[in-house]
Amino acid sequence: MVSNGGLENVFVYVKDGLGDLKFPVPTTPVVLNQQGCTYLPRVFGIQAGQPLEILNSDETLHNIHALPANNREFNRGQALKGLTHTHVFTTAEVMVPFKCDVHNWMNTWVGVLDHPFYAVSGSGGAFEIQGLPPGTYIIEAWHEKLGAKTQTVTVGPKEAKDVSFAFTM
């Protein structure tokens, strides 16, 4: 979706440059909601090992079918409103598609990373990645239809950098 000239739902993340740094894995779950026969959010990120809570807020039933390449595939049914299912991805993988085989228009994508440096563009295409240590990084921006673009960015101590990606429609 384009808003104010910017592209929403672009997953932006540090693809390379963090070396062997290890980062704590949050225990707070990321929630993926099925509401109005759509997935909310449409694109999101999570860390490997962090719980993903999948919620059915609809009066109808859904199945949650994840189609990863490197993680374990799963397909769970949620027949009733309010049911939840928690899943943990074990391996970094960008992106893992989800679909509902009952409602074939329902799709979502999750970027599974082993670090917390990612964001999803919002209104106007804006995004922000905070707390990145000083260094040189390859930043990738991924869009479900338009593919991926990368840029190399060097960040100094306490420095903020503006990065923008241009996609051709």
Place this chain on the structure above:
Amino acid sequence: MILHLFALVVAASTALLIFAGGLVTSTGSGLSVPDWPTTYGWSMFTFPLDKMVGGIRYEHTHRLIASTVGFLILVLAIWLRRAEPRLWVRRLGYIALGAVVTQGVLGGITVLWFLPDPISIAHASLAQIVFCLTVAIALVTSPGWTAAYAGRGPVPDDSLLRTLATATTVLVFVQIVIGATMRHTEAGLAIPDFPLAFGQLIPPHWDGKIAVHFAHRVGALVATVAILATAGHVFYRHGRRVELWRASALLLVLLVTQITLGALTVLGEKHYIINSLHVVTGASVLVTSLVLTLRGSRVKFGGAKVRRAGPEGPARGHA
């Protein structure tokens, strides 16, 4: 006679099941019910109708029809065991029962293992064998078969007919397996134009999907030649044998229908109804060819007056 009618119902139910299975694949609904043998935790038979939405309508309906067909084949096998004097026909019933049970398990595994191509293709192929078995049982329990088609004179002992018809049946089966491979590997539109391939007779570039798709087209040509050869032989040599030329005529009608549906499947970008009709018509071509093969081989099953190979003429012997 009642047994024969029941066997016909079972065979027709199996055709319906194959159509329903085609709908599941064509609509991408194979995993819309993630559990098996339950449906979203319910018993298959108590799953609420109001929850049959989206892809569940196709997948769950397929399971219900499959369960019904399985039950019907169980009844058929028991009925044959009690009422059928011929051991080999009773064995056909047992084999059909074993095949449909295996088919059900394959269907469950393909869901639980997320539609692995080899299992899905095996599921599609075994469905054809189950259909062949039910049709064969319906045929050999028919009054015409039992009387060895005696009302139409002695049955022919034509080895060429048997060879042609058997080869045709085998070729059609192989063609269906290639078609199932094409469907389950998402190669149905790997060549997007028809009758040419990327505007040429031979695809100018290749990959696995294009190869499978092109193999299915070549297979269609081979099967067409085989069917024309068999039907031509029947019309030329056995024009007075109603049981043979009727099956041949039906085979030709089905062949034309099937080729048309195949073309429409590509040109219509795999519309799910056309795609599913293509699947069930292919199965109908197979079983019609099988019926022709069995009728052409009637002399080998005993109890028939025999006429040796050659143009229509008087009987020369008895078996």
